[in-house]
Amino acid sequence: MGGPREPTLSERMLDFALDHPSGDVPDELLDWTSLRFTDTVGVALACAGRGLGVAAARLTLEEPAPGPASIWGSGGRQARAADACFANGMLAHGMDYDDTHTASMIHPSVVIVPTALAVGEETGASGRDVLAAAAIGYELAARLGTLAPGKPLQQRGFHPTSVLGIIPATAVAARLLGLSTSEAVSAAGLAGSMASGLMEFFSDGSDAKQMHPGWAAKGAVTAAKLARHGATGPATVLEGPSGLLKAFASVEAKDDAANAFAGLGRQWTGTGVSTKPYPAGHCIHATVDAWRALRDRLALNPEDVRRFTALVPSAYLHLVCEPLADKHTPRTVYDARFSLPFALALTVVDGALGVDSFNAERLTDPAVLDVAGRVDYEILEYTEYPAAFPGGVRVELADGTRHEEHLHHNIGSPGNPMRADDIAAKFRDCVHDVTGAAQAERLLDALRGLATAPSLTEFTAAMAAADAALGSPR
Known part of the structure; x- marks a missing residue:
């Protein structure tokens, strides 16, 4: 047997x-x-x-x-x-x-x-x-x-x-x-x-x-x-x-x-x-932050840059860089969240990437499209992938000089984590303007107190109160 x-x-x-x-x-x-x-x-x-x-x-x-x-x-x-x-x-x-x-x-x-x-x-x-x-x-x-x-x-x-x-x-x-x-x-x-x-x-x-x-x-x-x-x-x-x-x-x-x-x-x-600091595909984030670091280090303005080259692993080119012509001019807001050229352009033009950065009006914004059209990509196989979503950027300035920056561990990854206070700040940024501060804080407290809660009754009540301020789905 x-x-x-x-x-x-x-x-x-x-x-x-x-x-x-x-x-x-x-x-x-x-x-x-x-x-x-x-x-x-x-x-x-x-x-x-x-x-x-x-x-x-x-x-x-x-x-x-x-x-x-x-x-x-x-x-x-x-x-x-x-x-x-x-x-x-x-x-x-x-x-x-x-x-x-x-x-x-x-x-x-x-x-x-x-x-x-x-x-x-x-x-x-x-x-x-x-x-x-x-x-x-x-x-x-x-x-x-x-x-x-x-x-x-x-x-x-x-x-x-x-x-x-x-x-x-x-x-x-x-x-x-x-x-x-x-x-x-x-x-x-x-x-x-x-x-x-x-x-x-x-x-x-x-x-x-x-x-x-x-x-x-x-x-x-x-x-x-x-x-x-x-x-x-x-x-x-x-x-x-x-x-x-x-x-x-x-x-x-x-x-x-x-x-x-x-x-x-x-x-x-x-x-x-x-955890995501930006409302876009994760494979985009490191290049965005590499640009921000390079911009701050060199005190760059958008008009200083002749050409941007995103440096990305081959593993996610198909998600955020190809076909490049389509990524230069995304068709929808959701499409734009997976376009590295467009997300980088929003960051270059606005200085940051936030919860309301992606909207239909920006899809035809001439300043954003101008920068996006100057973005190309190059494969760089970072050793940190797949433990992180690394990336970088190289810029060619109007005077012909080139500079580059890399972020090997994207913000929010295990190697570069967002702290509890950072996540609470993100929650407030997401919720305060839609429910009001008082209801948002009650819900935040209920979520942070789950480990000792005898049931989900307080979460349910706090969610209902926040929802009442928000109203039905738009």
Whole structure:
């Protein structure tokens, strides 16, 4: 007779996700996770106040199904957890101002945070339990990303955030819903058939990418609840011959694939996440800051520069530099957020890049287009990638001299992190003008106090008060 079989990858993940006690999640990791919640909610409300990424919220409110989960930016209304996940996940990704796990190219928070908060509101979970579930979700996302890194997925036309993000989000939902191990494994198996998200939005700058994290979060909760009602899914959803890794990333799960999940609960690797200081694709940020440093060092004005050359790794040329002619003149605001020439031009002309830098009027701004048209790029393979999104800039001045600057660890990355005070300042910048300072501060306090909160009641009340000031989605 054969011996017991080795557990599948999803079984390894779900055993950890369900069994690891909240009390054994380190306090400093919970603090880190609460900052992810603060950043995500702040960005979502900034989007709500500007009418960005609101389509799923509008749909949910138009076809209401009453429930306990907050729909952010809705005037204080609530819905079923899965519907709230759809609305909030799309909203939080509405201006691409949310964080990125660099190595896997996943935007983890816009899938994990909406899932954890919505299911936490539904189940009455404590703040610590919600944060612990999310921390485990970040860990699983990072581990899964080592098996299917973002670049191969993107090159095959798939968006890593939604394709990979649905699995750890399902683990978060399963933990908070109290599923058994067999139910949770089935939930992951079901979620694998819901994994989706195409990169084709780059062809015309449309909004499809905004939808991806909301759809993944909604799918995660739906899969967990289907499993609770008896639906089964394949335990080999990740490594099977027609599983997620092979189908989406063309990755053959080798015998040592289980090593990706070794040390769970002892070694926490999910914190390799970069917070964004700018509402644009992460691959743009280092070049923007390199320009700002060079400008300040040499006291440069825009008219002093004849030519700009962005210095970028080949890994993300396809995202922010090519085709160059299209990047010089982006078609939509969302398109502009992924144009390194245009984002650099906004920074050159305005002196900074802020929450309101990207808008439709700037797409035809002659001064911005003039600078963007002077931006070229050159490949430079920085050793810091993929631990960071490095970049640089070279300028040729009117007198023919050349100068360059590099930023090897982008601001907000693990090697150059934004502090808790920086993230609070970003939250205020995002939220104060849309909810008013008093309501924004109450919500900020509720988010920062989650680790000791007996439930999410204060978060829900603070969100409703902030929403009342904001009103319904624009």
